[in-house]
Amino acid sequence: MTSLPGPTPKKLGLVIDLDICVGCHACVVSCKEWNTGGYGAALSDQDPYGAAPSGSWNNRVHSFEIEPDPAASRRQGGAYGDARIVHFPKSCLHCEDAPCVPVCPTGASYKRAEDGIVLVNEDICIGCGLCAWACPYGAREMDAAEGVMKKCTLCVDRIYNENIPEVDRVPACVRSCPTNARHFGDLADPDSEVSRMVAERGGIDLMPEQETKPVNKYLPPRPRRDRDDTSMLNLAALADPVPTGFLGWLDNALERLG
Amino acid sequence: MHPAGSIIIFTTLSGMGLGLMALMGLGAIPAGGGAALAGAALVFLLTGAGLVSSLFHLGHPERAWRALSQWRSSWLSREGVLSVLALAVFGLHAGAMVFLDLNLWPLGFLAALLATATVYATAMIYGSLRSVPTWNDPLTPVVYLAFAAAGGTLAAALIARLFALPGAVLELLAVVLLVAAWTAKALWWKQAPARGFGGSTPESATGLGGIGRVRLFEAPHTSPNYLLKEMVFVVGRRHVRKLRTIAVILGAAVPLALVLLSLAFGGVWPLLVVAVASHVAGVLAERWLFFAEAKHTVALYYGHGEAHGRRVAG
Numbered sequence: 029m030t031s032l033p034g035p036t037p038k039k040l041g042l043v044i045d046l047d048i049c050v051g052c053h054a055c056v057v058s059c060k061e062w063n064t065g066g067y068g069a070a071l072s073d074q075d076p077y078g079a080a081p082s083g084s085w086n087n088r089v090h091s092f093e094i095e096p097d098p099a100a101s102r103r104q105g106g107a108y109g110d111a112r113i114v115h116f117p118k119s120c121l122h123c124e125d126a127p128c129v130p131v132c133p134t135g136a137s138y139k140r141a142e143d144g145i146v147l148v149n150e151d152i153c154i155g156c157g158l159c160a161w162a163c164p165y166g167a168r169e170m171d172a173a174e175g176v177m178k179k180c181t182l183c184v185d186r187i188y189n190e191n192i193p194e195v196d197r198v199p200a201c202v203r204s205c206p207t208n209a210r211h212f213g214d215l216a217d218p219d220s221e222v223s224r225m226v227a228e229r230g231g232i233d234l235m236p237e238q239e240t241k242p243v244n245k246y247l248p249p250r251p252r253r254d255r256d257d258t259s260m261l262n263l264a265a266l267a268d269p270v271p272t273g274f275l276g277w278l279d280n281a282l283e284r285l286g
Numbered sequence: 287m288h289p290a291g292s293i294i295i296f297t298t299l300s301g302m303g304l305g306l307m308a309l310m311g312l313g314a315i316p317a318g319g320g321a322a323l324a325g326a327a328l329v330f331l332l333t334g335a336g337l338v339s340s341l342f343h344l345g346h347p348e349r350a351w352r353a354l355s356q357w358r359s360s361w362l363s364r365e366g367v368l369s370v371l372a373l374a375v376f377g378l379h380a381g382a383m384v385f386l387d388l389n390l391w392p393l394g395f396l397a398a399l400l401a402t403a404t405v406y407a408t409a410m411i412y413g414s415l416r417s418v419p420t421w422n423d424p425l426t427p428v429v430y431l432a433f434a435a436a437g438g439t440l441a442a443a444l445i446a447r448l449f450a451l452p453g454a455v456l457e458l459l460a461v462v463l464l465v466a467a468w469t470a471k472a473l474w475w476k477q478a479p480a481r482g483f484g485g486s487t488p489e490s491a492t493g494l495g496g497i498g499r500v501r502l503f504e505a506p507h508t509s510p511n512y513l514l515k516e517m518v519f520v521v522g523r524r525h526v527r528k529l530r531t532i533a534v535i536l537g538a539a540v541p542l543a544l545v546l547l548s549l550a551f552g553g554v555w556p557l558l559v560v561a562v563a564s565h566v567a568g569v570l571a572e573r574w575l576f577f578a579e580a581k582h583t584v585a586l587y588y589g590h591g592e593a594h595g596r597r598v599a600g
Binding site: 030031046056079080081082083084085088089090091092093094095096097111112113114116118127129130131132133134135136152153154155156157158160161162163164165166169170171172174175176232233234235236237238239246248249 | 287343344345346347349350352353354355356358359360361362363366411414415416417418484485486488490491492493494496497498499500501502503504505506507509510511512513516517582583584587588
């Protein structure tokens with residue numbers, strides 16, 4: 029049961045665009061909201077209004093500052109320029125070689141053979157925490173109230189749910205993202221929209237040296253535009269009205285008067 | 287990694303209990319008489335107390351039996367299955383020793399083999415985790431096995447001397463194994479913590495190394511969560527040197543001196559009682575450090591392992 033299923037025909041997962049994520053945490057909140065009332069036990073909070081609130085969340089957003097490496101910058105034609113902030117949402121990557129699955133002593137942690145989603149059967153989870161130790165990414169959190177392991181389900185109760193409108197049959201984080209930085213699809217299908225994005229933008233695996241083969245991919249920030257090229261920056265000019273007809277004649281006449 | 291008391295007590299006590307089980311299986315204590323009874327009782331007491339203690343860190347201890355099912359893939363499950371088998375086989379062996387004055391050698395050897403395999407499985411729960419490079423070291427199981435053997439031999443020597451049986455060979459063996467175990471630990475201390483994050487960096491963790499150096503700007507939450515409490519434990523690292531010294535004094539120096547004294551005076555069991563107690567205390571300190579010193583790669587997402595900036599340490 030906790031042995032990995034081998035290559036799955038579908039590899040459902042997320043593609044996260046680090047170029048356009050604005051770090052608003054809407055995905056974090058909508059994930060918590062959906063998953064606290066959906067699959068499995070609620071995502072509990074401890075001391076939520078006190079001095080040191082904590083709780084279980086399946087999705088979190090870190091923000092990093094990146095100081096360009098001069099050598100790397102040169103390789104990019106100096107395109108990266110100044111230091112920049114990158115907002116970095118992180119949830120379960122539904123790895124092909126998920127290290128959290130084989131370590132589970134009870135068979136509660138498993139990877140679905142049909143679509144590759146990694147799930148926890150909370151009815152037989154003993155809450156030993158070994159799967160959370162085995163995950164190099166910190167994608168699993170023990171629920172302090174329920175004593176079972178919680179993790180991203182890829183909103184398995186939305187994506188196949190025929191009781192909700194078709195447009196909503198994507199993970200809550202994808203549906204709620206105001207900038208469209210999160211995309212959901214089948215990464216085993218080379219023609220899917222997500223696979224094409226990954227191919228075009230050079231999608232990244234997190235910690236490839238851990239050899240977990242993550243399904244989720246991250247699209248790197250695009251190089252900064254050249255600051256000296258102001259042609260794209262003069263957007264205000266577009267808003268200037270160009271009067272025509274009588275007003276145009278008047279405008280020109282007054283212009284000529286100096 | 288957070289040093290959970292229940293797991294530290296479990297690995298220390300069950301390590302010594304399983305070591306003693308292996309030695310009794312190999313015939314260190316003769317069949318019949320009080321020594322066999324006392325030895326068997328100590329095995330069940332130490333191993334049993336350890337196993338019960340391990341249940342306390344579970345979110346659902348009442349479901350613990352389910353952990354016996356996934357022995358094909360999980361070292362934790364293997365440990366559970368092997369410990370139950372070892373206790374069952376040793377129970378038969380000990381029964382024959384105590385009540386029938388019989389030493390059933392094949393049963394004893396099997397118990398010794400199972401006890402060794404159980405300790406190996408315990409070590410591999412930690413040793414197989416690539417996410418914790420400190421533990422992912424070939425010496426991790428060597429250290430666990432060596433400590434179980436040294437502790438078990440120390441306990442066997444105590445029982446032999448307590449019942450006025452010949453104990454010089456066991457005392458000599460305890461000296462050799464204590465030196466071997468702490469030598470292995472010294473090597474582990476030299477190489478395992480130096481593994482750091484095993485080549486992973488904030489740059490590889492975020493995939494942003496192509497742009498430049500990555501530094502945490504803002505954490506996703508303001509107060510510690512499960513990930514930080516469980517896997518980014520840093521409290522003990524400031525005292526590592528002091529704790530290592532304490533562990534070596536209590537776990538190696540004191541027991542070695544006392545065993546040699548006992549040997550010189552032809553077997554003085556009160557000295558061996560103190561030696562065993564001191565050894566247990568030393569191994570508890572060693573196990574505490576085993577967790578406290580271990581680094582998990584999730585820390586890379588929280589400002590640890592950065593090449594520049596204030597949070598370099600960690």
